[in-house]
Amino acid sequence: MVKVNVNINNQAYSEDVEDNTLLVELLRDKLSLTGTHVGCDTSQCGACVIHINGDSVKSCTVLAAQVNGKELTTVEGLASQGQLHSIQKSFQNNHALQCGFCTPGLVMSAVDLLKKNKSPTESEIREWFEGHICRCTGYKNIIKAVQEAIT
Amino acid sequence: MYNFRYHKASTIETAISLIEQSDDPKILAGGHTLIPTLKQRLSQPTDIIDISSIDELKRITLGEGNVTIGALCTHAHISNSPEITKNIPGLADLAKQIGDPQVRHKGTVGGSIANADPAADYPAAVLALNGEVLTSKENHFAANFFIDMFETALKSNEIITGIRLQIPKSSTYKKFRNPASGYAMVGVFVARYDNDVRIAVTGASSTVYRMEDIEGMLKSSFDNDIMEGIEIDTTDFNDDIHASAKYRGVILKVLLEEAILELKET
Ligand code: FES
Ligand code: FES
Numbered sequence: 001m002v003k004v005n006v007n008i009n010n011q012a013y014s015e016d017v018e019d020n021t022l023l024v025e026l027l028r029d030k031l032s033l034t035g036t037h038v039g040c041d042t043s044q045c046g047a048c049v050i051h052i053n054g055d056s057v058k059s060c061t062v063l064a065a066q067v068n069g070k071e072l073t074t075v076e077g078l079a080s081q082g083q084l085h086s087i088q089k090s091f092q093n094n095h096a097l098q099c100g101f102c103t104p105g106l107v108m109s110a111v112d113l114l115k116k117n118k119s120p121t122e123s124e125i126r127e128w129f130e131g132h133i134c135r136c137t138g139y140k141n142i143i144k145a146v147q148e149a150i151t
Numbered sequence: 152m153y154n155f156r157y158h159k160a161s162t163i164e165t166a167i168s169l170i171e172q173s174d175d176p177k178i179l180a181g182g183h184t185l186i187p188t189l190k191q192r193l194s195q196p197t198d199i200i201d202i203s204s205i206d207e208l209k210r211i212t213l214g215e216g217n218v219t220i221g222a223l224c225t226h227a228h229i230s231n232s233p234e235i236t237k238n239i240p241g242l243a244d245l246a247k248q249i250g251d252p253q254v255r256h257k258g259t260v261g262g263s264i265a266n267a268d269p270a271a272d273y274p275a276a277v278l279a280l281n282g283e284v285l286t287s288k289e290n291h292f293a294a295n296f297f298i299d300m301f302e303t304a305l306k307s308n309e310i311i312t313g314i315r316l317q318i319p320k321s322s323t324y325k326k327f328r329n330p331a332s333g334y335a336m337v338g339v340f341v342a343r344y345d346n347d348v349r350i351a352v353t354g355a356s357s358t359v360y361r362m363e364d365i366e367g368m369l370k371s372s373f374d375n376d377i378m379e380g381i382e383i384d385t386t387d388f389n390d391d392i393h394a395s396a397k398y399r400g401v402i403l404k405v406l407l408e409e410a411i412l413e414l415k416e417t
Contacts, residue, residue, distance in 0.1 A: 002157055019157035019199075022186075043187050046253065055227070055256040061186045062257070063179070065157050066201060109253065130333070131251025 002065040008033070009077025017064045024048045026064035027074060035075040035104045039133065046132030049105035050074045056112035058131070075104035078111065087111050087149050096145035098136035106132050110146050119150050153189050156198045163287050163310055166202050170308045173198035178310060180223055180262040183254050208261070208312055211235065216318055219285070222261025222311045226250070229260060239280065241322030241340060245272050248326055250333060261311040267358065268334075269300045269389065273314075274359035275340035276324065278351035280316035287312060300357040319344050321417035325406040326354075329393055336394050337402045341410040343417060348373065350407070355399050356387045365407070375411040378404065 001016045004026065017026055027033040027050070038060055039047035048060040051073040078085035084092070087110045097103040106129065113120060113128045120128065125146050126139075134142065156173075160166035170176045177196035179185055180203055188194040202208070208223040211234045218238060220229065229235055230246035249255060249263075249272055263273045264284060277284065278293040284303075287310045296304045305311070319342035326338040335354035342349045348369040350362040368377045383404050388396035 020152045020154050020189075022152060025152075041187075041190050043183065043254070046251075049253055056253050057256050058253045061183055061254075063157065063182070063186070063199075063201070065159070066179075066182070066203060068159075112252075128252050131253045 008072045021064040023062040024059040046105040049108045090145040090149040094141045094145040096141040102134040159201045169200045181257040181259040183258040219315045221313045226255035238318045241324045245324040267303045270334040270354040275351040275353040279340040279342045279349045282316040285313045325410045327402045339406045
Protein backbone atom coordinates (compact mmCIF):
# COMPACT_ATOMS: atom_id res chain seq x y z
CA MET A 1 0.00 0.00 0.00
CA VAL A 2 1.10 3.56 -0.69
CA LYS A 3 -0.25 6.68 1.00
CA VAL A 4 -1.31 9.39 -1.45
CA ASN A 5 -1.96 12.93 -0.26
CA VAL A 6 -3.39 14.88 -3.12
CA ASN A 7 -5.43 17.97 -3.78
CA ILE A 8 -8.24 17.42 -6.26
CA ASN A 9 -10.52 20.28 -7.36
CA ASN A 10 -9.37 22.27 -4.32
CA GLN A 11 -10.17 19.54 -1.88
CA ALA A 12 -7.53 17.61 0.06
CA TYR A 13 -7.62 13.80 -0.01
CA SER A 14 -5.51 11.26 1.80
CA GLU A 15 -5.88 7.72 0.50
CA ASP A 16 -4.14 4.38 0.87
CA VAL A 17 -3.85 2.69 -2.50
CA GLU A 18 -2.38 -0.55 -3.81
CA ASP A 19 1.04 -0.02 -5.40
CA ASN A 20 -0.27 -0.80 -8.88
CA THR A 21 -3.32 1.51 -8.78
CA LEU A 22 -3.64 3.78 -11.80
CA LEU A 23 -4.53 7.39 -11.16
CA VAL A 24 -7.76 7.01 -13.12
CA GLU A 25 -8.72 4.06 -10.89
CA LEU A 26 -8.14 6.15 -7.78
CA LEU A 27 -10.36 8.90 -9.20
CA ARG A 28 -13.18 6.70 -10.42
CA ASP A 29 -13.25 3.68 -8.13
CA LYS A 30 -12.11 5.12 -4.82
CA LEU A 31 -13.17 8.76 -5.00
CA SER A 32 -16.24 8.31 -7.24
CA LEU A 33 -15.06 11.10 -9.55
CA THR A 34 -16.52 9.27 -12.53
CA GLY A 35 -16.50 12.24 -14.90
CA THR A 36 -13.05 11.06 -15.98
CA HIS A 37 -13.52 8.19 -18.42
CA VAL A 38 -11.47 5.24 -19.63
CA GLY A 39 -11.73 4.46 -23.31
CA CYS A 40 -8.67 2.37 -24.02
CA ASP A 41 -5.79 0.42 -22.61
CA THR A 42 -3.13 1.91 -24.82
CA SER A 43 -2.93 5.63 -23.90
CA GLN A 44 -4.45 6.64 -27.21
CA CYS A 45 -8.04 7.82 -26.69
CA GLY A 46 -7.76 10.80 -24.32
CA ALA A 47 -11.05 10.09 -22.48
CA CYS A 48 -9.09 10.15 -19.20
CA VAL A 49 -7.40 13.55 -19.54
CA ILE A 50 -7.20 15.63 -16.36
CA HIS A 51 -4.79 18.34 -15.19
CA ILE A 52 -1.82 17.59 -12.97
CA ASN A 53 -0.18 20.77 -11.67
CA GLY A 54 -1.87 22.63 -14.51
CA ASP A 55 -0.86 20.41 -17.45
CA SER A 56 -3.24 18.12 -19.31
CA VAL A 57 -2.20 14.51 -18.79
CA LYS A 58 -3.65 11.05 -19.45
CA SER A 59 -4.64 9.77 -16.02
CA CYS A 60 -4.69 6.17 -17.27
CA THR A 61 -0.93 6.38 -17.81
CA VAL A 62 0.09 7.66 -14.38
CA LEU A 63 0.25 5.66 -11.16
CA ALA A 64 -1.83 6.99 -8.28
CA ALA A 65 1.32 6.90 -6.15
CA GLN A 66 2.94 9.41 -8.50
CA VAL A 67 0.54 12.26 -7.71
CA ASN A 68 1.39 12.44 -4.04
CA GLY A 69 1.66 16.14 -3.17
CA LYS A 70 0.24 17.35 -6.48
CA GLU A 71 -2.71 19.53 -7.50
CA LEU A 72 -5.26 17.91 -9.77
CA THR A 73 -8.26 19.24 -11.64
CA THR A 74 -10.84 16.90 -13.10
CA VAL A 75 -13.88 17.78 -15.18
CA GLU A 76 -15.91 17.95 -11.96
CA GLY A 77 -13.79 20.89 -10.87
CA LEU A 78 -14.40 23.12 -13.90
CA ALA A 79 -17.80 24.57 -13.15
CA SER A 80 -17.95 27.11 -10.38
CA GLN A 81 -20.93 28.22 -8.35
CA GLY A 82 -23.28 26.32 -10.60
CA GLN A 83 -21.91 28.04 -13.71
CA LEU A 84 -20.42 25.90 -16.44
CA HIS A 85 -16.89 26.73 -17.58
CA SER A 86 -16.87 28.69 -20.86
CA ILE A 87 -15.54 25.63 -22.73
CA GLN A 88 -18.31 23.45 -21.34
CA LYS A 89 -20.83 26.07 -22.48
CA SER A 90 -19.38 26.28 -25.96
CA PHE A 91 -19.42 22.46 -26.26
CA GLN A 92 -23.10 22.63 -25.36
CA ASN A 93 -23.85 25.51 -27.75
CA ASN A 94 -22.12 23.80 -30.67
CA HIS A 95 -23.50 20.33 -30.12
CA ALA A 96 -19.91 19.18 -29.72
CA LEU A 97 -20.94 15.93 -28.05
CA GLN A 98 -23.07 13.05 -29.13
CA CYS A 99 -22.74 10.11 -26.74
CA GLY A 100 -20.46 12.26 -24.57
CA PHE A 101 -17.95 9.56 -23.77
CA CYS A 102 -14.92 11.42 -25.08
CA THR A 103 -16.16 14.81 -23.89
CA PRO A 104 -14.64 15.18 -20.40
CA GLY A 105 -11.16 14.48 -21.77
CA LEU A 106 -11.60 16.84 -24.70
CA VAL A 107 -12.92 19.59 -22.47
CA MET A 108 -9.95 19.24 -20.10
CA SER A 109 -7.54 19.31 -23.03
CA ALA A 110 -9.25 22.33 -24.55
CA VAL A 111 -8.99 24.25 -21.26
CA ASP A 112 -5.25 23.53 -21.19
CA LEU A 113 -4.85 24.56 -24.84
CA LEU A 114 -6.52 27.94 -24.33
CA LYS A 115 -4.44 28.54 -21.24
CA LYS A 116 -1.23 27.98 -23.22
CA ASN A 117 -2.31 29.51 -26.50
CA LYS A 118 -4.93 32.25 -26.28
CA SER A 119 -5.85 32.19 -29.96
CA PRO A 120 -4.98 28.88 -31.60
CA THR A 121 -5.56 28.46 -35.33
CA GLU A 122 -7.77 25.65 -36.58
CA SER A 123 -4.75 23.50 -37.36
CA GLU A 124 -3.28 24.15 -33.92
CA ILE A 125 -6.55 23.03 -32.34
CA ARG A 126 -6.60 19.89 -34.47
CA GLU A 127 -3.00 19.11 -33.62
CA TRP A 128 -3.67 19.63 -29.92
CA PHE A 129 -6.42 17.00 -30.05
CA GLU A 130 -4.19 14.43 -31.68
CA GLY A 131 -4.29 12.22 -28.59
CA HIS A 132 -8.10 12.09 -28.48
CA ILE A 133 -10.52 9.83 -30.23
CA CYS A 134 -14.21 10.60 -30.58
CA ARG A 135 -15.92 7.37 -31.55
CA CYS A 136 -18.98 9.35 -32.65
CA THR A 137 -16.58 11.24 -34.93
CA GLY A 138 -18.04 14.63 -34.10
CA TYR A 139 -14.73 16.40 -34.62
CA LYS A 140 -16.09 19.27 -36.67
CA ASN A 141 -18.29 20.61 -33.90
CA ILE A 142 -15.61 19.99 -31.30
CA ILE A 143 -13.30 22.31 -33.25
CA LYS A 144 -16.11 24.84 -33.63
CA ALA A 145 -16.73 24.76 -29.90
CA VAL A 146 -13.10 25.57 -29.13
CA GLN A 147 -13.12 28.35 -31.72
CA GLU A 148 -16.19 29.86 -30.10
CA ALA A 149 -14.51 29.78 -26.71
CA ILE A 150 -11.58 31.87 -28.04
CA THR A 151 -12.30 35.43 -27.09
CA MET B 152 -3.38 -4.18 -13.55
CA TYR B 153 -0.20 -6.22 -13.27
CA ASN B 154 1.12 -6.33 -9.71
CA PHE B 155 4.47 -4.91 -8.55
CA ARG B 156 6.02 -3.12 -5.61
CA TYR B 157 6.27 0.66 -5.96
CA HIS B 158 9.19 2.66 -4.54
CA LYS B 159 9.81 6.37 -4.73
CA ALA B 160 13.47 7.40 -4.99
CA SER B 161 14.34 11.02 -4.28
CA THR B 162 18.00 10.68 -5.21
CA ILE B 163 19.95 8.72 -7.81
CA GLU B 164 21.84 6.94 -5.01
CA THR B 165 18.60 5.69 -3.42
CA ALA B 166 17.36 4.58 -6.82
CA ILE B 167 20.52 2.54 -7.40
CA SER B 168 20.40 0.89 -4.00
CA LEU B 169 16.72 0.05 -4.61
CA ILE B 170 17.69 -1.48 -7.94
CA GLU B 171 20.34 -3.58 -6.24
CA GLN B 172 17.85 -4.84 -3.64
CA SER B 173 15.17 -5.83 -6.17
CA ASP B 174 14.78 -9.04 -8.18
CA ASP B 175 13.68 -7.55 -11.43
CA PRO B 176 13.40 -3.77 -11.15
CA LYS B 177 12.36 -1.16 -13.70
CA ILE B 178 12.89 2.57 -13.51
CA LEU B 179 9.81 4.76 -13.89
CA ALA B 180 10.45 8.23 -15.36
CA GLY B 181 7.55 9.61 -17.42
CA GLY B 182 5.96 6.17 -17.65
CA HIS B 183 4.48 6.71 -21.08
CA THR B 184 6.11 3.62 -22.51
CA LEU B 185 6.46 1.65 -19.30
CA ILE B 186 2.89 1.91 -17.97
CA PRO B 187 1.24 0.79 -21.22
CA THR B 188 3.66 -2.16 -21.41
CA LEU B 189 2.84 -3.08 -17.79
CA LYS B 190 -0.86 -3.03 -18.61
CA GLN B 191 -0.26 -5.41 -21.45
CA ARG B 192 2.17 -7.49 -19.39
CA LEU B 193 4.81 -7.08 -22.04
CA SER B 194 7.03 -6.18 -19.13
CA GLN B 195 6.57 -7.81 -15.70
CA PRO B 196 9.06 -6.30 -13.26
CA THR B 197 8.85 -7.11 -9.54
CA ASP B 198 9.67 -3.56 -8.49
CA ILE B 199 8.99 -0.14 -9.97
CA ILE B 200 11.42 2.55 -8.89
CA ASP B 201 9.96 5.98 -9.46
CA ILE B 202 12.66 8.60 -10.10
CA SER B 203 10.24 11.20 -11.49
CA SER B 204 10.59 13.54 -8.52
CA ILE B 205 14.38 14.00 -8.76
CA ASP B 206 14.38 17.69 -9.70
CA GLU B 207 18.09 17.95 -10.52
CA LEU B 208 17.42 15.78 -13.60
CA LYS B 209 14.91 18.30 -14.97
CA ARG B 210 17.35 21.04 -16.03
CA ILE B 211 18.66 22.24 -19.35
CA THR B 212 22.10 23.86 -19.11
CA LEU B 213 24.13 25.63 -21.76
CA GLY B 214 27.86 24.96 -21.81
CA GLU B 215 30.76 25.91 -24.12
CA GLY B 216 29.38 24.85 -27.50
CA ASN B 217 27.16 22.24 -25.95
CA VAL B 218 23.92 21.81 -24.09
CA THR B 219 23.14 19.33 -21.34
CA ILE B 220 19.59 18.12 -20.99
CA GLY B 221 18.54 16.34 -17.79
CA ALA B 222 17.10 12.87 -18.24
CA LEU B 223 13.73 13.85 -16.76
CA CYS B 224 13.11 16.77 -19.11
CA THR B 225 9.80 16.15 -20.84
CA HIS B 226 9.24 16.46 -24.56
CA ALA B 227 7.09 19.54 -23.87
CA HIS B 228 9.88 21.12 -21.79
CA ILE B 229 12.46 20.49 -24.53
CA SER B 230 10.27 21.75 -27.36
CA ASN B 231 9.45 24.99 -25.47
CA SER B 232 12.83 25.64 -23.87
CA PRO B 233 14.42 28.88 -25.13
CA GLU B 234 17.90 27.27 -24.80
CA ILE B 235 16.85 24.57 -27.25
CA THR B 236 14.67 26.55 -29.65
CA LYS B 237 17.47 29.08 -29.99
CA ASN B 238 20.49 26.77 -30.23
CA ILE B 239 19.17 23.51 -31.69
CA PRO B 240 15.83 24.29 -33.35
CA GLY B 241 15.94 20.88 -35.06
CA LEU B 242 15.75 19.23 -31.64
CA ALA B 243 12.89 21.44 -30.42
CA ASP B 244 11.02 20.48 -33.55
CA LEU B 245 11.78 16.78 -33.02
CA ALA B 246 10.42 16.91 -29.46
CA LYS B 247 7.27 18.60 -30.73
CA GLN B 248 6.61 15.75 -33.14
CA ILE B 249 6.56 13.04 -30.46
CA GLY B 250 3.21 11.51 -29.50
CA ASP B 251 0.50 14.03 -28.62
CA PRO B 252 0.45 17.05 -26.27
CA GLN B 253 -0.63 15.03 -23.22
CA VAL B 254 2.08 12.44 -23.84
CA ARG B 255 4.61 15.25 -24.26
CA HIS B 256 3.68 16.60 -20.83
CA LYS B 257 4.88 13.35 -19.23
CA GLY B 258 7.25 11.46 -21.53
CA THR B 259 10.95 12.10 -20.89
CA VAL B 260 14.07 12.18 -23.02
CA GLY B 261 15.92 9.81 -20.66
CA GLY B 262 13.12 7.27 -20.83
CA SER B 263 13.05 7.35 -24.60
CA ILE B 264 16.79 6.86 -24.85
CA ALA B 265 16.92 4.06 -22.27
CA ASN B 266 14.13 2.23 -24.08
CA ALA B 267 15.88 2.54 -27.47
CA ASP B 268 12.81 1.78 -29.53
CA PRO B 269 14.01 1.40 -33.13
CA ALA B 270 11.44 4.02 -34.15
CA ALA B 271 12.16 6.50 -31.34
CA ASP B 272 13.13 10.03 -32.37
CA TYR B 273 15.77 11.18 -29.86
CA PRO B 274 18.43 8.58 -30.71
CA ALA B 275 18.76 10.22 -34.15
CA ALA B 276 19.37 13.60 -32.54
CA VAL B 277 21.87 12.28 -30.01
CA LEU B 278 23.87 10.52 -32.71
CA ALA B 279 23.76 13.36 -35.25
CA LEU B 280 24.60 16.01 -32.62
CA ASN B 281 27.75 14.11 -31.66
CA GLY B 282 26.15 13.54 -28.29
CA GLU B 283 26.92 11.66 -25.15
CA VAL B 284 24.57 9.78 -22.89
CA LEU B 285 25.43 10.68 -19.29
CA THR B 286 24.72 8.06 -16.65
CA SER B 287 25.25 7.40 -12.96
CA LYS B 288 28.40 5.44 -13.97
CA GLU B 289 30.00 7.09 -16.98
CA ASN B 290 29.50 9.05 -20.19
CA HIS B 291 28.81 7.00 -23.30
CA PHE B 292 29.31 8.32 -26.80
CA ALA B 293 26.08 7.85 -28.73
CA ALA B 294 27.89 5.70 -31.30
CA ASN B 295 28.71 3.14 -28.58
CA PHE B 296 25.44 3.46 -26.70
CA PHE B 297 22.74 2.34 -29.12
CA ILE B 298 23.48 -1.30 -29.80
CA ASP B 299 20.37 -2.84 -31.30
CA MET B 300 16.60 -2.93 -31.08
CA PHE B 301 15.71 -2.06 -27.43
CA GLU B 302 19.33 -2.71 -26.54
CA THR B 303 21.81 -0.16 -25.19
CA ALA B 304 25.13 -0.15 -23.36
CA LEU B 305 23.30 0.54 -20.06
CA LYS B 306 24.08 -1.89 -17.24
CA SER B 307 21.26 -3.06 -15.01
CA ASN B 308 22.28 -0.80 -12.13
CA GLU B 309 23.06 2.25 -14.24
CA ILE B 310 20.67 5.18 -14.62
CA ILE B 311 20.68 7.79 -17.38
CA THR B 312 21.07 11.25 -15.88
CA GLY B 313 21.07 13.27 -19.09
CA ILE B 314 22.41 13.84 -22.56
CA ARG B 315 25.04 16.29 -23.74
CA LEU B 316 24.81 17.53 -27.32
CA GLN B 317 27.22 19.59 -29.42
CA ILE B 318 25.45 22.71 -30.69
CA PRO B 319 25.49 22.71 -34.51
CA LYS B 320 25.49 25.65 -36.90
CA SER B 321 22.12 24.45 -38.15
CA SER B 322 20.02 21.33 -37.88
CA THR B 323 16.72 19.80 -38.88
CA TYR B 324 14.70 16.67 -38.23
CA LYS B 325 12.48 15.21 -40.92
CA LYS B 326 10.10 12.46 -40.00
CA PHE B 327 7.57 10.38 -41.84
CA ARG B 328 5.05 9.47 -39.18
CA ASN B 329 3.11 6.28 -39.14
CA PRO B 330 -0.39 7.68 -39.63
CA ALA B 331 -1.82 5.55 -36.81
CA SER B 332 0.86 5.50 -34.12
CA GLY B 333 2.77 8.66 -34.96
CA TYR B 334 6.04 6.73 -34.61
CA ALA B 335 8.77 7.37 -37.17
CA MET B 336 8.51 4.99 -40.13
CA VAL B 337 11.69 6.81 -41.04
CA GLY B 338 13.22 9.85 -39.37
CA VAL B 339 16.42 11.63 -40.32
CA PHE B 340 18.33 14.21 -38.30
CA VAL B 341 20.85 16.36 -40.19
CA ALA B 342 23.31 18.61 -38.36
CA ARG B 343 25.77 21.04 -39.96
CA TYR B 344 28.92 22.06 -38.12
CA ASP B 345 31.70 24.37 -39.29
CA ASN B 346 33.74 21.54 -40.78
CA ASP B 347 31.38 18.66 -40.45
CA VAL B 348 28.01 17.26 -41.46
CA ARG B 349 26.35 14.48 -39.49
CA ILE B 350 23.29 12.50 -40.51
CA ALA B 351 21.50 9.95 -38.33
CA VAL B 352 18.57 7.78 -39.34
CA THR B 353 15.94 6.24 -37.09
CA GLY B 354 12.95 3.98 -37.77
CA ALA B 355 14.48 2.45 -40.88
CA SER B 356 16.42 -0.43 -39.32
CA SER B 357 16.83 -2.14 -35.96
CA THR B 358 18.73 0.76 -34.45
CA VAL B 359 19.80 4.30 -35.25
CA TYR B 360 22.75 4.67 -37.65
CA ARG B 361 24.80 7.30 -39.48
CA MET B 362 25.09 7.79 -43.24
CA GLU B 363 28.78 8.42 -43.50
CA ASP B 364 29.00 8.17 -47.29
CA ILE B 365 26.46 10.95 -47.78
CA GLU B 366 27.98 13.00 -44.96
CA GLY B 367 31.27 12.86 -46.88
CA MET B 368 29.67 14.10 -50.10
CA LEU B 369 27.87 16.90 -48.27
CA LYS B 370 31.08 17.97 -46.59
CA SER B 371 32.59 18.79 -49.96
CA SER B 372 29.40 20.26 -51.40
CA PHE B 373 26.27 20.84 -49.34
CA ASP B 374 23.78 20.65 -52.15
CA ASN B 375 20.83 18.42 -52.94
CA ASP B 376 22.34 17.70 -56.37
CA ILE B 377 24.43 15.03 -54.67
CA MET B 378 21.27 12.99 -54.11
CA GLU B 379 20.79 12.46 -57.81
CA GLY B 380 21.37 8.85 -58.70
CA ILE B 381 21.94 7.88 -55.05
CA GLU B 382 20.56 4.44 -54.23
CA ILE B 383 19.77 3.96 -50.56
CA ASP B 384 21.03 0.60 -49.35
CA THR B 385 17.99 -1.05 -47.77
CA THR B 386 19.50 -4.47 -47.04
CA ASP B 387 19.08 -4.19 -43.27
CA PHE B 388 15.90 -2.13 -43.34
CA ASN B 389 12.77 -3.09 -41.43
CA ASP B 390 10.22 -4.78 -43.59
CA ASP B 391 6.89 -5.02 -41.78
CA ILE B 392 3.15 -4.32 -41.99
CA HIS B 393 3.79 -0.59 -41.84
CA ALA B 394 6.18 -0.36 -44.77
CA SER B 395 8.40 -2.52 -46.91
CA ALA B 396 12.16 -2.04 -46.75
CA LYS B 397 12.08 -0.63 -50.26
CA TYR B 398 9.42 1.93 -49.36
CA ARG B 399 11.41 3.00 -46.32
CA GLY B 400 14.36 3.55 -48.66
CA VAL B 401 12.27 5.80 -50.88
CA ILE B 402 10.98 7.79 -47.90
CA LEU B 403 14.50 8.21 -46.52
CA LYS B 404 15.76 9.62 -49.80
CA VAL B 405 12.92 12.15 -49.99
CA LEU B 406 13.34 13.22 -46.36
CA LEU B 407 17.06 13.62 -46.82
CA GLU B 408 16.54 15.80 -49.89
CA GLU B 409 14.09 17.97 -47.96
CA ALA B 410 16.55 18.30 -45.10
CA ILE B 411 19.45 19.27 -47.38
CA LEU B 412 17.29 21.80 -49.18
CA GLU B 413 16.26 23.35 -45.88
CA LEU B 414 19.80 23.60 -44.54
CA LYS B 415 21.45 24.62 -47.82
CA GLU B 416 21.45 28.35 -47.13
CA THR B 417 22.46 28.03 -43.49
S1 FES C 1 -8.11 5.84 -21.29
FE1 FES C 1 -6.41 7.13 -21.15
S2 FES C 1 -5.88 7.43 -23.19
FE2 FES C 1 -7.54 6.04 -23.34
S1 FES D 1 -19.24 12.08 -28.50
FE1 FES D 1 -19.32 9.95 -28.55
S2 FES D 1 -17.22 9.44 -28.46
FE2 FES D 1 -17.17 11.52 -28.78
